[in-house]
Amino acid sequence: HCLDKAGIDYVVLEKRKEITHQEGASILILPHGGRILDQLGMFHSLSQYTEPLHAAHISYPDGFTHTNRSPQVLTDRFGIPLILVERRNLLKVLYNSLPDQSLVQLGKKVVSLNHHNGQVTVTVDDGNVYEGDLVVGADGVHSRVRDEVWRLSDAIRSGTVKDKEKKSMSIEYACIFGISNGVSGLVAGEQVASLNKGRSFLTFPGRDGRVFWFLMHKLDKNYTYPGAPRWSPEDAERIAARYIDDHIWNGVQFKDIWDKREVCGITNLEENIFQTWHSGRVLCLGDSMHKMAPNTGQGANCAMEDAALLANYLRHYLDGQKTAAKPSQEDLNTLFEKFSRDRINRLQSIYKMSRIVVRLHAGRNLFLRLMGRYYLPNTGDVPANQASKSIASGIYLDYLPLPTYSAPGWQDFAPNSKLFSGSLLLIMSVALLFGVICWAGRDIHPLSMKILALLGNYVSQ
Ligand SMILES: Cc1cc2nc3c(=O)[nH]c(=O)nc-3n(C[C@H](O)[C@H](O)[C@H](O)COP(=O)(O)OP(=O)(O)OC[C@H]3O[C@@H](n4cnc5c(N)ncnc54)[C@H](O)[C@@H]3O)c2cc1C
Numbered sequence: 115h116c117l118d119k120a121g122i123d124y125v126v127l128e129k130r131k132e133i134t135h136q137e138g139a140s141i142l143i144l145p146h147g148g149r150i151l152d153q154l155g156m157f158h159s160l161s162q163y164t165e166p167l168h169a170a171h172i173s174y175p176d177g178f179t180h181t182n183r184s185p186q187v188l189t190d191r192f193g194i195p196l197i198l199v200e201r202r203n204l205l206k207v208l209y210n211s212l213p214d215q216s217l218v219q220l221g222k223k224v225v226s227l228n229h230h231n232g233q234v235t236v237t238v239d240d241g242n243v244y245e246g247d248l249v250v251g252a253d254g255v256h257s258r259v260r261d262e263v264w265r266l267s268d269a270i271r272s273g274t275v276k277d278k279e280k281k282s283m284s285i286e287y288a289c290i291f292g293i294s295n296g297v298s299g300l301v302a303g304e305q306v307a308s309l310n311k312g313r314s315f316l317t318f319p320g321r322d323g324r325v326f327w328f329l330m331h332k333l334d335k336n337y338t339y340p341g342a343p344r345w346s347p348e349d350a351e352r353i354a355a356r357y358i359d360d361h362i363w364n365g366v367q368f369k370d371i372w373d374k375r376e377v378c379g380i381t382n383l384e385e386n387i388f389q390t391w392h393s394g395r396v397l398c399l400g401d402s403m404h405k406m407a408p409n410t411g412q413g414a415n416c417a418m419e420d421a422a423l424l425a426n427y428l429r430h431y432l433d434g435q436k437t438a439a440k441p442s443q444e445d446l447n448t449l450f451e452k453f454s455r456d457r458i459n460r461l462q463s464i465y466k467m468s469r470i471v472v473r474l475h476a477g478r479n480l481f482l483r484l485m486g487r488y489y490l491p492n493t494g495d496v497p498a499n500q501a502s503k504s505i506a507s508g509i510y511l512d513y514l515p516l517p518t519y520s521a522p523g524w525q526d527f528a529p530n531s532k533l534f535s536g537s538l539l540l541i542m543s544v545a546l547l548f549g550v551i552c553w554a555g556r557d558i559h560p561l562s563m564k565i566l567a568l569l570g571n572y573v574s575q
Contacts, residue, residue, distance in 0.1 A: 115154045118213060119514060122432070125246075127238060129223035129253075133209045134426035136203040138292040138377035140318065140326040141201050142167075144501070145192035145523075147415030150422050152517045153510060156207050161362065163203045165321045166195035169304040172491065173363050175311065182423025184498040185305065191502055191523025192420065198305075198318045198326055200293070203415075227262040227396055232440065234395040247440050248395045250424065252417070254284075256382050257402030258347055266393040275390050283386035285337040287407060289471055290350045292378030297325045299366040306363040307409075307475060314475030316409065317362055317371065327371055328408060329357065330383065332476050342382055350380040383407045383472070387465055391454035395446055399424065403454075404461050407472035409566035412464050412504075419509040420457060426512050427453055432482040464504050502527040 117124045143151065143160070151157040167185035189195045206269040209215060227249055236244045251259025267274040300306065300319035308315040321375040329355050337343055360368045384405040391403050400417035427449050431441065441449075470482075474490075477483040490497075506527035510516060 115156075115208065115212065116421045116511060117428075119154065119511065120425045120429040120432075122425070122428055124217060125244060126218040127222040127224055127236065127244065127380070128218060128220050128334050129239075131221045133218075133220070134206045136200075136202050136377055138375075139201040140198050140291075140293070141204055141414045142196060142198050142318075142411030143204075144196060144411060144415045144505060145188060145194045146505045146510075147418045148194045148197070149192075149508065149510055149517060150418045153514045154211075156211050159207045159211065160199050160204065161197060162199040165302045165319075166197055167303050167305050167318070170497075171304060171306045171363050173299065173306065173308045173361060174487055175309070175361075176487075177365070178362075178487070180498065182494075184495070184501070185303075185564060187495055187498040188501060188505065188523070191498075191526070192505060192523060193519035193521030193523075194517070200319065200326075201300070211332050220262075224251075224258050227259065227266065229266070229394050232443070246395075248397065250444060251396065251398040251402055252400045252421070253402055255401045255405050260388070260398050260402045262353070263393045263396055263398055266396060267390060270393070279389055281338050283339055283384045283405065285342050285382045285384050286333055287383040287476070288331050288333060288343070288345065288353070289383050289408065290331065290354055290378060290380045292327060292375045292392070294327065294371045294374040295376050296323045296374050297366065297371050298323070300325060300362075301362045304455060308360065308362045309475050309477060310357075310360055311477045311483075313357055313360075314409070314472075315360065315362055315368065317474075325371055325374075329354065329368070330407070330409065330472055330476060331357075332478070337382075341441060342384075345380040347380070350378060353380075385465075385469060387458060387461055389458070391457070392447075392450035394443065397424070397450050397453070399457070403457075404465060406465050406468035407425070408468075409471040409475055410468045410501075412468055415508075416461060416464060419460070419504060422511050423456065423509045424453055426509075429513050460507070460509070467500070467504075499527070503529070520539045 128516055136548075150158050151160065153458070166189065168189070169186065170178045170182050170184045172182075185196045187268040209218065212218065221240070222242070224236055225239050226237045228235050230236075233245050233247065234249050236246070236249055238244070249259065251257055251263070253259050262277045264280060297319070300317065300322055302319050304319060306315070306319075308317070312332040314330045316328040320326060322407065333343065354368070354372050358367070358369045358372060362368055362371065385407060387404045388398075388402075391398055399420035401413060401422075404413075404416060406413055406416075426467060430450055450546070473479075474486045476484045506524050507529040
């Protein structure tokens with residue numbers, strides 16, 4: 115869509131044979147991702163499938179519960195609701211709104227890439243070969259194109275991509291996810307995070323009693339490729355059985371959701387930001403370059419930003435050319451290098467936050483358990499403020515008009531403060547101190563709570 119609107123020719127090669135395969139996955143669209151979809155004219159088509167989120171509940175293993183209005187606060191600030199959409203419906207809308215669907219070629223698994231006469235060729239598994247000025251690998255966490263970027267880099271200069279980078283993706287959590295039908299006791303639009311030791315649940319009740327859910331499960335150790343665990347449906351059943359009596363919210367147990375599952379799956383939750391994004395005329399983006407836990411709902415939103423920023427840069431490059439000559443290798447190097455640097459800069463804090471949140475939700479250590487239980491519930495709008503900062507500095511398509519809704523959040527939380535990343539550790543450490551005091555006494559002094567709330571507000575300024 116981004117290339118189409120920028121007037122750049124493209125073809126999409128997709129290994130699957132169908133667009134809307136049902137795998138039980140769903141995607142939270144945050145305002146920065148929603149703004150891009152809105153610019154491309156698709157956000158409203160998506161809303162027919164969704165129930166906007168307005169409240170967030172947190173439940174703890176000791177029975178304590180807490181509710182905040184973060185989703186509604188974000189909606190009010192940015193003028194665009196947070197929506198959870200089935201992945202297949204997102205793909206359906208993306209596909210159906212393409213002006214020329216024949217440009218998406220299904221059943222084309224990319225196997226190799228090569229440079230030839232100032233062009234790049236792509237060979238797919240049926241033997242067909244495609245040629246273009248550049249190739250963008252958006253082929254997910256197990257990217258074939260990333261392997262090819264490494265091979266092409268090493269062919270230019272041996273050892274360019276170090277083994278350390280090739281093995282830098284780690285796996286400490288797995289996720290069982292699914293969609294259930296007819297679960298009572300949960301309210302549409304009110305998301306639930308159920309925190310527990312070694313696991314956490316995220317539950318998004320949608321329309322007509324449908325519930326989208328995720329169980330994040332801590333593994334016995336930290337894995338790296340090629341030693342990553344592999345999962346079968348039986349493994350999902352075995353893990354689910356361990357946590358079947360866990361309380362989700364309002365008397366609903368995981369059993370009530372699991373027993374009513376329509377569809378479910380299991381996957382590793384890989385984590386990493388790779389450093390080598392390109393070689394020659396080939397560039398990678400999306401999950402192939404940055405993979406994060408889904409607890410903050412950022413992966414796909416960041417992938418959309420990647421697409422938007424690349425389209426912006428390509429469009430600027432083409433606008434600046436006096437002739438219709440093809441982009442030279444040197445020009446592409448400069449463009450790809452700037453693109454990957456800008457993206458890594460933007461992604462660092464988002465990635466760090468997703469690492470913290472998945473561990474905090476699963477009570478990874480005493481510090482995080484104290485933070486989760488005694489700090490988080492007393493922080494008011496702090497989670498919404500942190501999210502607002504990353505949303506407000508989101509990428510948009512600079513060659514298309516911005517949506518016309520007026521919402522103050524885009525300006526109010528625009529990147530003019532360096533407080534966030536620099537002070538996060540400090541604030542968490544101070545919060546830990548207060549957490550320990552609260553935990554030791556269990557009887558939480560109102561002054562401690564006031565100080566925690568003030569600290570929280572300070573971080574989010
Ligand atoms: C459980 C879970 C929940 C998540 N929830 C959220 C959320 O709420 N919000 C959010 O923003 N993100 C979420 N994410 C992350 C999100 O799903 C990913 O970040 C996003 O899908 C990445 O998009 P992508 O296009 O880079 O890769 P993918 O979505 O993985 O797409 C890659 C595509 O490339 C195709 N492909 C692969 N290899 C080849 C090949 N050799 N040749 C041709 N085609 C190929 C695949 O078939 C696929 O269609 C979640 C992830 C998980 C695991």
